[in-house]
Amino acid sequence: MDHASFAEICLHQLKMSGVHEGEKLVVLTQGSERLDYADAFMAAGQRLGANMYHMRLPAPLPTGGWAVGTTGLASMPDAVEALKNCDMLIDCIFLLFSPEQMAIQAAGTRILTAVEPPELLARMLPTKELREKVELAAALLEKAKVMRITSRHGTDVTYQLNTYETVAEYACTDEPGRWDHWPSGFVFTGGDDDGVDGTIVVAPGDILLPQNMYVREPITYTIEKGWITDIRGGLDAELVKSYMDSFNDPRGMGMSHVGWGMNPNAKWHRMVPGEFPGGMGMEPRSFYGNVMFSTGPNSELGGSNDTACHLDIPMRNCSLFLDDEPIVIDGDIVVKELQMARG
Numbered sequence: 001m002d003h004a005s006f007a008e009i010c011l012h013q014l015k016m017s018g019v020h021e022g023e024k025l026v027v028l029t030q031g032s033e034r035l036d037y038a039d040a041f042m043a044a045g046q047r048l049g050a051n052m053y054h055m056r057l058p059a060p061l062p063t064g065g066w067a068v069g070t071t072g073l074a075s076m077p078d079a080v081e082a083l084k085n086c087d088m089l090i091d092c093i094f095l096l097f098s099p100e101q102m103a104i105q106a107a108g109t110r111i112l113t114a115v116e117p118p119e120l121l122a123r124m125l126p127t128k129e130l131r132e133k134v135e136l137a138a139a140l141l142e143k144a145k146v147m148r149i150t151s152r153h154g155t156d157v158t159y160q161l162n163t164y165e166t167v168a169e170y171a172c173t174d175e176p177g178r179w180d181h182w183p184s185g186f187v188f189t190g191g192d193d194d195g196v197d198g199t200i201v202v203a204p205g206d207i208l209l210p211q212n213m214y215v216r217e218p219i220t221y222t223i224e225k226g227w228i229t230d231i232r233g234g235l236d237a238e239l240v241k242s243y244m245d246s247f248n249d250p251r252g253m254g255m256s257h258v259g260w261g262m263n264p265n266a267k268w269h270r271m272v273p274g275e276f277p278g279g280m281g282m283e284p285r286s287f288y289g290n291v292m293f294s295t296g297p298n299s300e301l302g303g304s305n306d307t308a309c310h311l312d313i314p315m316r317n318c319s320l321f322l323d324d325e326p327i328v329i330d331g332d333i334v335v336k337e338l339q340m341a342r343g
Helices: 003-016 035-047 077-084 099-106 118-123 128-143 235-245 282-286
Strands: 024-030 051-057 088-091 110-113 146-151 156-160 167-169 179-181 186-190 196-202 219-224 227-233 255-261 291-295 311-315 318-322 325-329
Touching: 003 035, 003 118, 024 035, 024 077, 035 051, 051 077, 077 099, 099 110, 128 167, 128 186, 128 318, 186 291, 196 311, 219 235, 227 235, 235 311, 282 311
Parallel strands: 024 051, 024 088, 088 110, 110 179
Antiparallel strands: 146 156, 146 318, 156 196, 167 186, 186 255, 196 219, 219 227, 255 291, 291 311, 318 325
């Protein structure tokens, strides 16, 4: 995508995020990555009369992989203070789950994460309709006390919902202290720390993230009082267990967030190829009617589990009920007010 086209989609994004004349925006990058994102956002923001800045951190030292919640800002308190003093931070690094992001949000800075390939950002631009539908879904989820998920593959799990807030992601952010991720389109919350029980069967065609791979044979999770007590299956199950064991942190067996996807422009079959940081799977997280459960940290929701061992697993063809009311049936959203036309 050429610079002018990229700047145009960034302009749409900043308008959706309420950017106006006189606001202070900072684009955060690292090393040589996503410098074109910074250029495009800077050009777009200037057209809206915002005061634009680019903060570029040194390239990170080579590591064995992506560590959730670990950022280059950890050793730069002055940089964190500067970000606390802007109106909006455009995060092109991926700060999620980090103490630094939480501190910046707590100061009132709104944050937009943008790390996916430009072509995907263009195809999944935020819309007013998506925001309205996701906010309606969040209101339903906020009121619920129990979530139950089932599938014809054998999933039957119950989440007690008495502890954590509900998060709505609709790919733009115009409220102080709020975070969102472009692209997106889903809602989620977390079960009580000891309130998730049952069986989840990850079926062929479901997705493992951050592995960015489609499951080929079933993986069966047994969950008791909020903790995974058993993972069994074939090669895919062995891969999951090996990945989780590599963190040497038993908290990785905790249950993280859970919810459903609502973006009709996101397609199940269009997995972003390659490993993070080329793309981190926001499209499969968002596709319409998926039910996604996650394992590991719940710090994003205000919980105490900040393990770096995290998997997101969007599943197809599941049914999801809130207080026994059907929301998703066999992978299709059945609440009329939440439905969107799919292309």
